Amino acid sequence: MQTSILDTLTFDPGEIILYPGEPSPKDQLYRVREGLVRLQSVDDEGNALTLRFVRPGEYFGEEVISGAERTYFAEAVTETKIDALAPGQLSAQEMHELVQGLVRALSQTYQTIQRISGQRLKNRIAATLLELSRTPVAFMEKNGRIGVRATHDEIASAVGSVRETVTKVIGELTREGYIRSGYGKLVLENPSGLERLSKEAA
Amino acid sequence: MQTSILDTLTFDPGEIILYPGEPSPKDQLYRVREGLVRLQSVDDEGNALTLRFVRPGEYFGEEVISGAERTYFAEAVTETKIDALAPGQLSAQEMHELVQGLVRALSQTYQTIQRISGQRLKNRIAATLLELSRTPVAFMEKNGRIGVRATHDEIASAVGSVRETVTKVIGELTREGYIRSGYGKLVLENPSGLERLSKEAA
Numbered sequence: 001m002q003t004s005i006l007d008t009l010t011f012d013p014g015e016i017i018l019y020p021g022e023p024s025p026k027d028q029l030y031r032v033r034e035g036l037v038r039l040q041s042v043d044d045e046g047n048a049l050t051l052r053f054v055r056p057g058e059y060f061g062e063e064v065i066s067g068a069e070r071t072y073f074a075e076a077v078t079e080t081k082i083d084a085l086a087p088g089q090l091s092a093q094e095m096h097e098l099v100q101g102l103v104r105a106l107s108q109t110y111q112t113i114q115r116i117s118g119q120r121l122k123n124r125i126a127a128t129l130l131e132l133s134r135t136p137v138a139f140m141e142k143n144g145r146i147g148v149r150a151t152h153d154e155i156a157s158a159v160g161s162v163r164e165t166v167t168k169v170i171g172e173l174t175r176e177g178y179i180r181s182g183y184g185k186l187v188l189e190n191p192s193g194l195e196r197l198s199k200e201a202a
Numbered sequence: 203m204q205t206s207i208l209d210t211l212t213f214d215p216g217e218i219i220l221y222p223g224e225p226s227p228k229d230q231l232y233r234v235r236e237g238l239v240r241l242q243s244v245d246d247e248g249n250a251l252t253l254r255f256v257r258p259g260e261y262f263g264e265e266v267i268s269g270a271e272r273t274y275f276a277e278a279v280t281e282t283k284i285d286a287l288a289p290g291q292l293s294a295q296e297m298h299e300l301v302q303g304l305v306r307a308l309s310q311t312y313q314t315i316q317r318i319s320g321q322r323l324k325n326r327i328a329a330t331l332l333e334l335s336r337t338p339v340a341f342m343e344k345n346g347r348i349g350v351r352a353t354h355d356e357i358a359s360a361v362g363s364v365r366e367t368v369t370k371v372i373g374e375l376t377r378e379g380y381i382r383s384g385y386g387k388l389v390l391e392n393p394s395g396l397e398r399l400s401k402e403a404a
Contacts, residue, residue, distance in 0.1 A: 039312075041312070041316055043316075043320050047320070049315065049316060049319050049320065051312045051315055051316075052312075062305045062308065063305065063309065065301060065302060065305045066302055066305040066306055066309070068305070068306065068309050071309075071312055071313065071316065072312065095297060095301070098301060099267060099297070099300060099301060099304065100267060100268055102301065102304035102305065102308060103264045103265065103267045103268040103270070103304065104268055104270065105308055106264065106304060106307055106308055106311065107265065107268070107270050107273075109308065109311035109312065109314075109315060110241075110243070110253045110254075110273060110274065110311065111273065112311075112315055113251065113253055113311060113314055113315055113318060113362075114243055114245075114251060114253075114273065116315060116318050116319050116362075117251050117318050117362035118245050118249070118251065118362075160315075160318075160319035160320075
């Protein structure tokens with residue numbers, strides 16, 4: 001079978017896979033095989049902002065195709081395996097998957113723009129918790145409840161805010177019974193309530 | 203020569219090309235031939251938010267490929283000609299152009315997220331004026347200065363704000379000599395100053 005996989009690489013949680021800057025000749029196109037990758041920009045004051053999560057089967061590092069400057073870090077969230085691909089040697093099937101992946105990524109970033117611009121922080125946090133519950137940072141408790149492993153810093157980056165404010169809103173969501181909060185994890189106690197919150201406009 | 207163009211359509215300024223909702227079986231993939239298209243979402247209170255401008259040679263309506271729900275309107279900004287394409291019948295060359303276009307669109311939306319989240323309104327307006335000056339709404343004055351035809355409402359949509367606030371900041375930019383303001387148009391008096399402003403973080 002024709003394959004364009006040049007290499008399969010493994011990264012530990014928190015390891016940086018790609019740095020901001022011009023794509024270099026040795027850069028490849030990357031596809032997540034297992035785990036989760038966060039594309040995150042960091043401003044001059046050190047505030048992090050998540051641009052997109054990349055899940056198994058999805059592509060990143062697509063700037064290698066256009067040659068445009070990369071404005072973000074790609075970071076492994078969990079232990080992550082990625083395939084490095086030669087962008088010029090994709091099979092017809094891979095080309096088709098890449099287009100599908102780019103279309104989905106574009107839809108996701110549209111939603112992020114809409115949320116950051118139009119929603120209150122509480123609704124954005126609800127939407128982010130639901131999004132994370134469909135990634136490899138999710139786990140199931142014995143009672144069947146779904147939880148996500150994420151720090152308040154990571155949630156702040158995903159919603160475009162800072163930790164202090166996120167901690168306050170998470171306290172509010174906890175008191176209102178939407179979630180339960182533990183060390184580095186949050187359990188979704190009322191998923192349908194969170195779903196409703198995530199759809200509310202400002 | 204093989205072609206996947208099904209039809210070429212013309213739209214007047216302000217005409218809606220696509221509405222939000224599920225892509226229907228009769229939906230096609232669209233490519234701008236001449237003019238400018240704005241992808242814009244409108245919230246329950248009628249506030250508009252520009253997700254992306256689509257310039258000649260660029261594609262939109264890409265949800266027809268993934269089947270995902272469209273969350274925006276596509277609107278002609280100027281008189282606009284678009285090609286309707288059969289997404290399943292793209293030539294290898296068109297497929298390559300589509301991938302390039304999607305990659306560029308994704309980079310643009312990353313920048314929009316970074317701006318909306320991290321920049322002050324004044325910097326976002328400077329960045330938007332420069333972006334518009336590289337589209338068909340730009341014109342050149344006799345003295346060689348570049349201007350853009352855009353209302354305060356349109357700029358508000360592009361920066362994720364409201365008209366009243368935008369009018370205030372445009373007054374400020376005018377007093378400081380960055381721009382000159384006329385009926386439905388803005389002239390870039392100090393492009394390099396605007397360039398500096400557009401790169402400033404919050």
